[in-house]
Amino acid sequence: MAYIAPKDFSQDPELLATVMRVMGGDLDLSWMKDHPHPVRAQASQPTRGLTLDDINQDPAYGPESIPEIVRHNFSMAPRGAVLPDGLPSLGYRVNRKSDVWADHGPSLFEESKSRRWAPARTIPWKELDSADYSREEDLAIRQIATSLISASLVAADVPSRWVWLMNQEFHEIKYLLCAHMFDAARLAEAFRKRALYGHGSLGRDSRELGDFLKMVIDSETFPLASAATNLTLFSILQGLGRHLEFVSRNAADTRLATYFVQDATRSIAYGVDHIRSLLTKRPNEVVALNEHLDLIENGLVGLLGSRELIEPLIVLSGGLDAVASFYRRTVEEYFERCASAGLGDRTDHSPLPDFLKLIEGQR
Amino acid sequence: MGIPFPSLEFFKALQQRTKDEAAAFEKLGYCDTTFGIRVGSELYRVVFEIYECVEVGEGGDPSELDFVLSAPLDLWREMLEAIQANGGADAAHTINTLTHVGDVMKVEYEDPEGHDRLYRFMATIQAFLDEASGLDLEFA
Amino acid sequence: MSYYGSTEYLANDDFVLRMKDIRKGNLDLGWLDAGTEQIEVNAASEKRGLTYLDLNKGSYGYDELPEIPRGPRGSAPRGAAYEVANQADLGPELNLKSDVWAYKVASFYEEAVSRQWDATTDVPWQDLARYETPEEVEIAFAQLCTFFTEVEMIATDLPAKWCWRMNNQFHEVKGFIASQAIDEARHAEVFRKRALAGGVGLMRALPQAEHSLKAILDSDTYSEASAFMHLLAEGNILTMFRFSEFISPTPVDKRMFQLVMQDEARHVSYGMQHLKWILDNTPERKEQLHAALDEAENFSLNQFDSALFEAMIVLAGKGTSPAQIKKGIEIVGTLQIKQIEEYFQRLRRAGFEDRIERSKFRDLLAMISLSNQEPTLPS
Known part of the structure; x- marks a missing residue:
C-alpha cells in the first residue's frame, strides 16, 4: 500500500467513542443543515428523461460554476457539495477546464447510453452463413477486422x-470518456467476433498500424491525445466503417458497420467541440495542436498505405480507385472537422494530400 | 389509391410509423436531428426529437438543416422499391451505401458537425426510411 | 515526450515504391496467408447470441492463454500473427495472466454489455413528485446520495488507471474493466440526479471516506487495488445498496437501487474470482494481499463517519424521534454485521479463509457489541 493511514483505527479511542455515541443513540444531526443549495431538478422533456443538462440548470451545480483553473477541490467530492476540512488530494493532474471541456459533452454522454447495443445479439451473425464472399474477400474482411480490434x-x-487524472469537477467529461472506453471495448469485441465467426481466423498484425496507435496513445497532454484520437483516429475509423457498410453484402456486416460508424462519430463530435472550446479559450494552443497532428498524420499515412489495410480494401472494393476515392473523401471530411474545430486549413502542412496524390497516380 | 411519392403525405406516413413502432425506435436510442430529403428539386424537412419523428414539412432553408440527402426521383424510387421488396433496404440500397463511393445520392451540408449527425443516427434514419416497406406507394 | 514513429513515410523510398507498385496492381497479398489457426465458431445459444465464450477455442481462447504470454507487447490481438521484433511496443505493465485474470471474466463482460441501462430514462423520475417524503427523511436521503456520488467515481478512476496498462492479450479483462468504468459513471450520475431532483441538493462530502478512496487509487498493484475495491469496498457498498433499497422512501428510489445493485454485484463477483484466481495460481502472493487488506480494513474502519451513519439511522427509522432513532440504530447495526459477514463469506469463497482470523473487522464486531443481534434485513 502506498498510502498509509495515520493510525490503527481498530485501537483508536476517538473512533470508538464516535461509534459508541452514535450507536448509543446520541445523534448530533448538525449535518442536516448542510444543504446550502436546495434544488428540485426536473426533466425538461419527460420523454427524454432527466438529463445531465436538466440537473445543470442550477448555477450552483452546473458547469458554469467550474473555474478555468480548479484550485478549490482535488478530492472526489462532487461539484456543488459542501466541502469540509480534511478532504485529501486524490492527485489529479488535469485541473484546467479548457483542457477537457466541451459543451456538448453532457448530451453526448446521454446519447451514448441511449444508443447502446450488444454485439452478441444486435448483430445477426447467422446472416454470415449465407454471405457470398469469395475466399479472398472473406479473408480480407477478417484481416480488416483484426486491425480494427x-x-x-x-x-x-x-x-x-x-480519465483518472482528471479533476472531479469535470465529471460530465469523465462520464463521457468512460462511455468512450466502453464503446471502444465493445467495438473490439464486435470485430473479434466478426473475424472468428464461421470458419474464422485472425489476420496479421500491421507494423504501421501499431506505430500509428502508439503515436496516438503516447500523446503528451490530454488535448493532444484528444485531437489525435477523436479527430484523426476516429475520422479514419468512421470512414472505414462507412466503407465496410458500402462493400457489405449481408445484413450482419451492414449492421455492424452502421453501429461502428455511430459510435465512432460520437468520439469525433466530442473531439471537434473540445478542440474548438480549447482554442476559443486559449488560441495560442493552435500551434502545438497543428504540429502534433502534422506528425500524427505521418503515422496515418503509414497506416493507410500498410499492406494489411490497403490490400484487403482493394480486394473488397474491386480495385484501388474505389479505395483512393474513399480515402480522399475521408481525409477531406477530416480536414473539414479540423477547420471547424478552429485548427484552420491543414491541407498545406499535412502529409495526407501528397499521400492521396501518390495513390491516385499524380505523384 | 396509394400514397404518392414524393409527397408530404408520404413523409407524414413515415412519421406516423415512428409513433406506431415506438418501441423499435426507442431501442435505437436518442435521435436529435433536422435533416432534408431532396427528391429532384423538391425538398422535404424531417425533424427527429428524442426517439421519434416529430415534424415533417415541405421546403425550407437547406442551410438550417443538419444535412440533406439529395437524389433524383429515379434513385429514390429504386431505393424504395428495394425496401418494399425486402422489408427494408437491401445491402445495395442503404443510405450509407448510396451516399458513399460514387455518390449516387448526395449528402449536402454546410456544417461538418451537422453532417456527422447523419452518421451518429444512421440506424434510426435507415429504420425511418425502411418503414416505407409497409406503405402502398404510387410514384410520380 | 510524445512518440512520433519510426518512419517518415513519404520520404521513405520503400514506402513510396510500395504505393506505386500497388498503383500498378502489384499486390503482395501476404496477409492472405497469415499462418493463423482457423477455427469454427458459432453461437452455442441463438437466444444468448455470439459471446466471447463461443470464441474460446484454440490459440484464440483464454483457456490456452499461459500465465506468462511471452512476446506480445503491442496492439496485436490475441491469436493474430505478429513479429516480436517488429511490433510497436505499447509498454504494457500488466503482463502476467494472474495480474488481472478472474474465473468467469468473459461471462461477466457479456453480462455487463447485455445489462446496460440508462439513468436518464430507466428511473421513473417524473413519479418522484407523486410521493410525499418527510423533510428530515429527504435530507437524510440527500446525504446518502451525496456519499454515493462521491464514492462511486473511485470505481471509474481505478479501472481507468489500470486498463491501459494491461497487455492486449487480456482483452476480456480490459473489456470488463471498461464496462465497470461506465457502470460506475452511471452510478455517480444517478445518485447526483436523485440528490438534485429531491429538493434538497447535494450535502456534505465525507473526508474519512475519501482517505479510503485515496488508498484504493494509490494501491501498489492492480491486484491489491482490486482486493480493496472490488471485494471489500464494493462489497460494503453492495450491502448498503440492498439496505438502501430496503429503506428507500419512494418506489422511484427502489428502482434506482435495484438497477445499481445488479452492476455492483457483478463487480464484486469479478473481485472475488480474481482473488480466487491469484490464490489458486500464484499462492506466493497471499502475504502481499494480506498486508494490503490489513491496511484496507483499517481505512474502512475509519469510514464510520457520523454524518453518514446518522443519515442512515434517520432513513432506517424514518425520522428523528427517539423511537425512530432506536429503530434506525437496530437496522443500521444489523447492516454493519451483514457487511462484515458477507465480506467474510466472500473471502471464504475465494479460498482466503485465513484472512478472517487476521481481520480487523472482528474488533469492530466486538466494539459495537452487536454480534448477537438477529439480522432483520431481507436477504
Whole structure:
C-alpha cells in the first residue's frame, strides 16, 4: 500500500467513542443543515428523461460554476457539495477546464447510453452463413477486422490513460470518456467476433498500424491525445466503417458497420467541440495542436498505405480507385472537422494530400 | 389509391410509423436531428426529437438543416422499391451505401458537425426510411 | 515526450515504391496467408447470441492463454500473427495472466454489455413528485446520495488507471474493466440526479471516506487495488445498496437501487474470482494481499463517519424521534454485521479463509457489541 493511514483505527479511542455515541443513540444531526443549495431538478422533456443538462440548470451545480483553473477541490467530492476540512488530494493532474471541456459533452454522454447495443445479439451473425464472399474477400474482411480490434483496444486505452487524472469537477467529461472506453471495448469485441465467426481466423498484425496507435496513445497532454484520437483516429475509423457498410453484402456486416460508424462519430463530435472550446479559450494552443497532428498524420499515412489495410480494401472494393476515392473523401471530411474545430486549413502542412496524390497516380 | 411519392403525405406516413413502432425506435436510442430529403428539386424537412419523428414539412432553408440527402426521383424510387421488396433496404440500397463511393445520392451540408449527425443516427434514419416497406406507394 | 514513429513515410523510398507498385496492381497479398489457426465458431445459444465464450477455442481462447504470454507487447490481438521484433511496443505493465485474470471474466463482460441501462430514462423520475417524503427523511436521503456520488467515481478512476496498462492479450479483462468504468459513471450520475431532483441538493462530502478512496487509487498493484475495491469496498457498498433499497422512501428510489445493485454485484463477483484466481495460481502472493487488506480494513474502519451513519439511522427509522432513532440504530447495526459477514463469506469463497482470523473487522464486531443481534434485513 502506498498510502498509509495515520493510525490503527481498530485501537483508536476517538473512533470508538464516535461509534459508541452514535450507536448509543446520541445523534448530533448538525449535518442536516448542510444543504446550502436546495434544488428540485426536473426533466425538461419527460420523454427524454432527466438529463445531465436538466440537473445543470442550477448555477450552483452546473458547469458554469467550474473555474478555468480548479484550485478549490482535488478530492472526489462532487461539484456543488459542501466541502469540509480534511478532504485529501486524490492527485489529479488535469485541473484546467479548457483542457477537457466541451459543451456538448453532457448530451453526448446521454446519447451514448441511449444508443447502446450488444454485439452478441444486435448483430445477426447467422446472416454470415449465407454471405457470398469469395475466399479472398472473406479473408480480407477478417484481416480488416483484426486491425480494427487493435485500433479499438487502443481507442479504449486512450481515455483510460487520462480519465483518472482528471479533476472531479469535470465529471460530465469523465462520464463521457468512460462511455468512450466502453464503446471502444465493445467495438473490439464486435470485430473479434466478426473475424472468428464461421470458419474464422485472425489476420496479421500491421507494423504501421501499431506505430500509428502508439503515436496516438503516447500523446503528451490530454488535448493532444484528444485531437489525435477523436479527430484523426476516429475520422479514419468512421470512414472505414462507412466503407465496410458500402462493400457489405449481408445484413450482419451492414449492421455492424452502421453501429461502428455511430459510435465512432460520437468520439469525433466530442473531439471537434473540445478542440474548438480549447482554442476559443486559449488560441495560442493552435500551434502545438497543428504540429502534433502534422506528425500524427505521418503515422496515418503509414497506416493507410500498410499492406494489411490497403490490400484487403482493394480486394473488397474491386480495385484501388474505389479505395483512393474513399480515402480522399475521408481525409477531406477530416480536414473539414479540423477547420471547424478552429485548427484552420491543414491541407498545406499535412502529409495526407501528397499521400492521396501518390495513390491516385499524380505523384 | 396509394400514397404518392414524393409527397408530404408520404413523409407524414413515415412519421406516423415512428409513433406506431415506438418501441423499435426507442431501442435505437436518442435521435436529435433536422435533416432534408431532396427528391429532384423538391425538398422535404424531417425533424427527429428524442426517439421519434416529430415534424415533417415541405421546403425550407437547406442551410438550417443538419444535412440533406439529395437524389433524383429515379434513385429514390429504386431505393424504395428495394425496401418494399425486402422489408427494408437491401445491402445495395442503404443510405450509407448510396451516399458513399460514387455518390449516387448526395449528402449536402454546410456544417461538418451537422453532417456527422447523419452518421451518429444512421440506424434510426435507415429504420425511418425502411418503414416505407409497409406503405402502398404510387410514384410520380 | 510524445512518440512520433519510426518512419517518415513519404520520404521513405520503400514506402513510396510500395504505393506505386500497388498503383500498378502489384499486390503482395501476404496477409492472405497469415499462418493463423482457423477455427469454427458459432453461437452455442441463438437466444444468448455470439459471446466471447463461443470464441474460446484454440490459440484464440483464454483457456490456452499461459500465465506468462511471452512476446506480445503491442496492439496485436490475441491469436493474430505478429513479429516480436517488429511490433510497436505499447509498454504494457500488466503482463502476467494472474495480474488481472478472474474465473468467469468473459461471462461477466457479456453480462455487463447485455445489462446496460440508462439513468436518464430507466428511473421513473417524473413519479418522484407523486410521493410525499418527510423533510428530515429527504435530507437524510440527500446525504446518502451525496456519499454515493462521491464514492462511486473511485470505481471509474481505478479501472481507468489500470486498463491501459494491461497487455492486449487480456482483452476480456480490459473489456470488463471498461464496462465497470461506465457502470460506475452511471452510478455517480444517478445518485447526483436523485440528490438534485429531491429538493434538497447535494450535502456534505465525507473526508474519512475519501482517505479510503485515496488508498484504493494509490494501491501498489492492480491486484491489491482490486482486493480493496472490488471485494471489500464494493462489497460494503453492495450491502448498503440492498439496505438502501430496503429503506428507500419512494418506489422511484427502489428502482434506482435495484438497477445499481445488479452492476455492483457483478463487480464484486469479478473481485472475488480474481482473488480466487491469484490464490489458486500464484499462492506466493497471499502475504502481499494480506498486508494490503490489513491496511484496507483499517481505512474502512475509519469510514464510520457520523454524518453518514446518522443519515442512515434517520432513513432506517424514518425520522428523528427517539423511537425512530432506536429503530434506525437496530437496522443500521444489523447492516454493519451483514457487511462484515458477507465480506467474510466472500473471502471464504475465494479460498482466503485465513484472512478472517487476521481481520480487523472482528474488533469492530466486538466494539459495537452487536454480534448477537438477529439480522432483520431481507436477504
